[in-house]
Amino acid sequence: MNTFKTPSLAGTIKPANDKSMTHRALILAALATGETIIVNPLRAADTTQTMHALQMLGVPITIDAQHHCIKVQGIGRAGIKAYVEALATPLHFDFGNSGTTTRLMIGLLAGLNVPATIAGDASLQRRPMDRIVDRLTQAGAQITMTRGHLPLTIHRGITNGLIDERLQVGSAQVKTALLLAGLGANVPVTIVDDFQTRDHTEIMLATFGAPITVTDTTIKLPAHTQLTGQVIAIPGDISSAAFWLVAGAVIAESTVTLADVGINPTRTGILAVLERMHADIKLRGRHQVNGEPVADITVQPTANLQATSITKAEIPQLVDELPIIALLATQAQGTTEISGAQELRFKESDRLATVGQVLTQFGANIQVNDDGFTITGPTRLHVPEVPVDDFGDHRITMLIIIAQLMTGARLETRATTNVNVSYPNFIRDLEELLHV
Secondary structure, three states, X not given: OOOOOOOOOEEEEOOOEOHHHHHHHHHHHHHOEEEEEEEXXXXXXXXXXXXXXXXXXXXXXXXXHHHOEEEEEEEHHHHHHHXXXXXXXXXXXXXXXXXXXXXXXXXXXXXXXXXXXXXXXXXXXXXXXXXXXXXXXXXOXXXXXXXXXXXXXXXXOOOOOEEEEEOOOOOHHHXXXXXXXXXXXXXXXXXXXXXXXXXXXXXXXXXXXXXXEEEOOEEEEOOOOOOEOOEEEOOEOXXXXXXXXXXXXXXXXXXXXEEEEEOOOOOOHHHHHHHHOOOEEEEEEEEEEOOEEEEEEEEEOOOOXXXXXXXXXXXXXXXXXXXXXXXXXXXXXXXXXXXXXXXXXXXXXXXXXXXXXXXXXXXXXXXXXXXEEEEEEOOOOOOOOOOOOOOOOHHXXXXXXXXXXXXXXXXXXXXXXXXXXXXXXXXXXXXXXXXX
16 A cells, blocks of 8 residues: 555545436426426536526526525426427537436437437547437437437437337436436336446436336336426535545545435445445445435545455446546555446547556556456556646546546646536535645
8 A cells, every 4th residue: 555745635525416416307307397496406517518408498497506506497398399399490409528418318309209409529429329219219219310429310209108128238328318208208118227227317206206116127107207396405426526535545644524425326336346445434424315315425544455356237336436446446455357347438538448548657557458447556656757638538637636646746737627527616625625
């Protein structure tokens, strides 16, 4: 275990509010009847894309910055359809870098039978959309796209129910897109999720009053489901907390507490990995908010960090945390094997390639495999001699900053807007923990 000259991290912060939950709360609020107040939403570039998309569908949305909330006046499926029909022209969306907005809105628009063209930036155009479009096409939708990618055009929505839809990839975005399509079209949905992907959508649907049933791996949502506006509180995002969990587990004399973090069992793969690696983490103040478990997490460094193995079965519970877990593995005794993580190739960057390149530049002993990494540690990291490329990927940007922190050298945080995708206050929180 290495000891770093870096000043220790100390203090309590609340990491960025949950991105996945904010997207879903906005969309379900739009489909509901009446006002929904979303308390502590993530206001970032990614979620702003979803908010703007809903406003283009006629949904009134206001930001109450003073009270840290967003107010959505739900107009329901009928209100959205009436607004779009009155426009009498196809809609054109550009979702920038947001894969979540894109996939969820494809499902919603196909369900509502809203003709639309969807585009995005160069990064988003590399991400596969056929995993959703193929299912919607089988349900009667007419959608054209470019070799399975954006741009795409929805010509006609779905006409049939989505029954016995077995997920082929461990993607909660695919699952949510199908549920939204069913909601929009007033048809039944039955999904089999053998991957146990994150279940925020199912929990939130129940909170909005949907008669959804979840039994083992099967999710059923009946036709003609009606939603009612609610007050939805968004906890801290464990994917954002992960950067501080790793830094606090490695940097000597640190004590970091992350307040009000969501600990949904479908998202806590990183906590299981940290425990297996003998990290010193404690959860306190467990409670529930809108059906979601929440707790404060405290992490301190350990002198006995051990390597571990992460296989395909765990990937859906920690896919977004794998880059920072790879960094943690460079400081563990032994060889860490990560496999079954092909999905990393379809993120904002090819994260298998980019993580491998970044950590190699920092001196890590890392091998990139077809579906994961082999990482041997512990390794003393050093500041690269040439600038490190973050590939325009927000999680790679934050990975680089934490890796630089771990070298013990003077920390230089170059100006970047990439973190605004998911964690606009990342640098502010870093400075707070460093008492800068």
